[in-house]
Amino acid sequence: MSVKLPDIDQWIDAMAPVVGLTISAEHRAGVKANLKTAAKMAALLDKVSIKDEVEPAPVYRA
Amino acid sequence: MKSTAGVAEIAKAVGSGEVTAHSVVMASIGRIEANNQRLGAFTDLLRERAIDRATTIDAEIQQGKKFPLAGVPFGAKNLFDIAGIATRAGSKINRDRTPARADAALIRRLEAAGAICVGGLNMGEYAYDFTGENFHDGPSRNPHDLNLMSGGSSGGSGTAVAGGLVPLSLGSDTNGSIRVPSSLCGLFGLKPTYGRLSRHGTFPFVPSFDHLGPMARSVDDLAMSYDAMQGFDEDDPALVRRPLEAVAGRLERGSAGLRIAVADGYFAGDAEPREMMELVARALGVTKRVTIPDAQAARAAAYLITMVEGATLHLDRLRERTEDFDPAVSERLMAGAMLPGAWADQAQRFRRYFRDQVMKLFDHVDVILAPSTPMRAPKLGQTTAVFGGVEMPVRPNLGIFTQPISFIGLPVAAVPIWVDGHKLPLGVQAIAAPWREDFALRVARQLERAGIARAPVAKGFADE
Numbered sequence: 001m002s003v004k005l006p007d008i009d010q011w012i013d014a015m016a017p018v019v020g021l022t023i024s025a026e027h028r029a030g031v032k033a034n035l036k037t038a039a040k041m042a043a044l045l046d047k048v049s050i051k052d053e054v055e056p057a058p059v060y061r062a
Numbered sequence: 063m064k065s066t067a068g069v070a071e072i073a074k075a076v077g078s079g080e081v082t083a084h085s086v087v088m089a090s091i092g093r094i095e096a097n098n099q100r101l102g103a104f105t106d107l108l109r110e111r112a113i114d115r116a117t118t119i120d121a122e123i124q125q126g127k128k129f130p131l132a133g134v135p136f137g138a139k140n141l142f143d144i145a146g147i148a149t150r151a152g153s154k155i156n157r158d159r160t161p162a163r164a165d166a167a168l169i170r171r172l173e174a175a176g177a178i179c180v181g182g183l184n185m186g187e188y189a190y191d192f193t194g195e196n197f198h199d200g201p202s203r204n205p206h207d208l209n210l211m212s213g214g215s216s217g218g219s220g221t222a223v224a225g226g227l228v229p230l231s232l233g234s235d236t237n238g239s240i241r242v243p244s245s246l247c248g249l250f251g252l253k254p255t256y257g258r259l260s261r262h263g264t265f266p267f268v269p270s271f272d273h274l275g276p277m278a279r280s281v282d283d284l285a286m287s288y289d290a291m292q293g294f295d296e297d298d299p300a301l302v303r304r305p306l307e308a309v310a311g312r313l314e315r316g317s318a319g320l321r322i323a324v325a326d327g328y329f330a331g332d333a334e335p336r337e338m339m340e341l342v343a344r345a346l347g348v349t350k351r352v353t354i355p356d357a358q359a360a361r362a363a364a365y366l367i368t369m370v371e372g373a374t375l376h377l378d379r380l381r382e383r384t385e386d387f388d389p390a391v392s393e394r395l396m397a398g399a400m401l402p403g404a405w406a407d408q409a410q411r412f413r414r415y416f417r418d419q420v421m422k423l424f425d426h427v428d429v430i431l432a433p434s435t436p437m438r439a440p441k442l443g444q445t446t447a448v449f450g451g452v453e454m455p456v457r458p459n460l461g462i463f464t465q466p467i468s469f470i471g472l473p474v475a476a477v478p479i480w481v482d483g484h485k486l487p488l489g490v491q492a493i494a495a496p497w498r499e500d501f502a503l504r505v506a507r508q509l510e511r512a513g514i515a516r517a518p519v520a521k522g523f524a525d526e
Binding site: 020 | 356358362363365366369380381384390392393396397398399401405407410413
């Protein structure tokens with residue numbers, strides 16, 4: 001994965017309706033700040049190389 | 063009994079018939095009624111229920127029944143179900159829920175051991191918090207200085223025990239919510255191994271990392287309550303079937319024979335935690351250092367999974383009742399709902415990888431030490447502090463040292479350290495391999511014995 005800091009307004013405008021959220025004017029700055037932090041976190045994670053065989057941590061037991 | 067009496071002392075006195083559970087509970091309720099308005103610890107007081115329960119315990123003791131926690135009053139973070147009360151989990155929205163029909167599993171286990179639940183405790187909204195400030199109920203305050211944060215999100219759990227209202231509380235810890243208030247309020251806390259204690263009957267936050275555990279004023283008190291809560295429960299799908307591994311009789315060796323190392327690099331911290339860690343290392347005779355690899359990425363992965371799982375849990379409420387949330391919580395959750403699925407899944411793959419890396423360290427050490435928080439208690443309302451020479455937000459950064467550890471479910475004893483020249487405590491985490499709570503608690507016991515770890519009731523709340 002490669003993570004570049006995207007245009008966060010575009011991100012909100014595209015994704016909010018997809019998940020059925022309305023981001024009001026007073027919450028927009030807060031949501032933007034949190035998306036920016038999340039993108040930085042994803043970039044940190046992206047620096048670690050993980051082998052294909054590594055399974056996600058949660059295991060379902062039937 | 064005095065406000066300073068602990069779990070072991072109360073259980074002994076009540077069990078022997080020296081005092082009644084009724085008198086212990088009445089004293090605790092009296093202190094809550096006198097001090098709670100100043101402290102902001104309890105949100106629900108179970109006066110009648112606790113008195114009834116105490117009366118029953120006293121009658122059963124008279125008939126010869128034995129209880130390991132006879133008459134011990136305790137409070138539970140208000141995300142634990144308490145029969146007859148809507149489980150609010152620090153929120154406004156949840157007050158509309160149907161009242162819980164039964165108590166949470168851990169409350170039932172403590173009460174089966176003779177302890178008595180006296181009420182529900184304040185917490186950060188939906189546990190997405192490290193400050194102990196609640197948007198709806200007001201802050202839980204730090205009993206050592208009422209202008210300071212208790213830490214969160216189990217803030218009321220910290221305030222109640224450090225303020226001498228009860229000797230024991232239950233909290234939850236997803237990213238640090240037991241260990242942060244234990245550090246800021248100066249308490250012993252235990253975040254057991256992920257899968258050890260049943261979460262049945264509690265309001266969730268991030269199922270991948272949600273843990274429950276006790277907070278108390280001594281290692282013995284912590285161990286006794288933890289032992290009473292162990293045991294399999296098929297109602298918690300993450301619980302692992304383990305034998306009951308009692309720790310209460312196994313701590314006397316202290317740290318003798320344990321291989322201990324101090325975490326460096328990411329966990330080194332600024333001057334305050336460094337000074338505290340040097341004192342701890344000297345007291346334990348520890349010179350070994352160990353590097354937890356990729357700790358910063360671990361924190362990042364925990365952060366992303368928290369946002370995504372939290373958002374999934376609350377999505378309907380975010381759509382329908384946005385304005386009823388604390389905005390600091392709703393804005394993080396709404397952002398979480400808009401993150402790519404691949405980020406969360408990669409974070410879960412990293413979690414497996416990171417777990418395997420850290421497990422290799424436990425071939426050479428039994429316990430790893432790291433600070434619980436990067437600073438002592440901040441002021442209530444304080445939004446920024448200087449970390450590593452850079453001004454950063456307080457709220458998320460209080461959890462930088464706890465988050466990578468709960469991420470992989472390791473057991474941690476949070477130990478309150480008092481450094482000469484400082485008026486406030488600062489916690490150290492004793493971190494062990496999965497299922498070795500006993501190792502973590504033995505290190506806590508050694509530090510307690512050395513006199514640098516202690517959890518007094520705050521001045522002004524301690525009976526003379």
